[in-house]
Amino acid sequence: MKKLAIWSYSLALSAAVLACESRTTTQTTTSTNGNDTTTVTRRTTKASDELEEFRGWVKNKANRTDSAARENWPEVKEDFKRRTARLDSKADSLSADARAEYNRLKAEYQTWEEENERRAQQPLDPNKLRQWEQELLGPTKELTTLTAADMRETYLLFMGIVRAKKNKWSQDDWDYVDNVYSRLNDRKEELEGGLSAGDRLKIKSLQAEYLALEASHDAKDLYQHVRK
Structure with a gap:
């Protein structure tokens, strides 16, 4: 009996939570034109x-990698405009704290x-990029010559270096690392059938x-820029 009571309470609580979390309100408008009646639900x-x-x-x-975001840059910007336009139209109904958070998020x-955008417009130095390739993939390896048999060990080497040095790298360093990582992925895709x-x-x-x-590094970098 006690278990039944607990279960009933839990069920009622879950229903209450779901009701509180309802994300929409429904407005129904009915208009009559002659003999026709139209009902519109918004x-x-x-x-x-x-x-x-x-x-x-x-x-x-x-939390997305910069290269992934830049691939869909126009869509990201348009999405931001749509979302902020909707929120701007409803800003008066937000509390003072909520409006402050909204401005901070923007x-x-x-x-x-x-x-x-600044980083996207700043070209990478070819010589430095080659140095980063050698550091991250090994001095005797080139991306274009990697085989399917090399891929597992190459990723293990790459990630071992990332783990060891990630906290020492500047934002510019991460741009080179991300470039090597993206091209390593491209090479892996070419060899996918042999893995x-x-x-x-x-x-x-x-x-x-x-x-x-x-993503963790980018979040920290974003926080530091906002604080400035």
């Missing part, structure tokens, strides 16, 4: 829910965008680790 999203979505969106963008995004299932799985886990480490 679903509108609350400003607080829009802000929650915007918060997650900004965090997601800040500033974070704009700082991130400006920094990424074993075990190698694919291991490489996938190493790629996920790299993205997490770079």
Whole structure:
């Protein structure tokens, strides 16, 4: 009986939470024109829910690698405009704290965008890039000559160096590292058919680790720029 009561309470609590988390309100308008009656139902999203979505969106963008973001730059900018336009139209219904957070999130995004555009326009030095290739992939290896049999060990070497030196690298250093990483991935795609299932799985886990480490660095870099 006690278990039944606990279960009933949990079910009621879950229902209450779901009700509180409803993200939309429904407005129904009925108009009559002669003998015809038209009913229009509009679903509108609350400003607080829009802000929650915007918060997650900004965090997601800040956590993506710069090269991934730049590939879809026009779409990212257009998405930002759409989201802020919706929130701007509902800003009056936000609390003072929520409006302050909204302004902070916009500033974070704009700082991130400006920094990424600056980095995108700054060409990498070919000689330095070659030096970074040798450091990250080994002095005797070149991306164009890597074989399927080399890929697993190459990723292991690459990630071992990233783990050891990530905290010492500047933002410019990370630009070179990210370039080498992207081209290593391109080479892996070319050799995909020759990789074993075990190698694919291991490489996938190493790629996920790299993205997490770079995202952590980018988030710290964004925070430092916003503080300035």
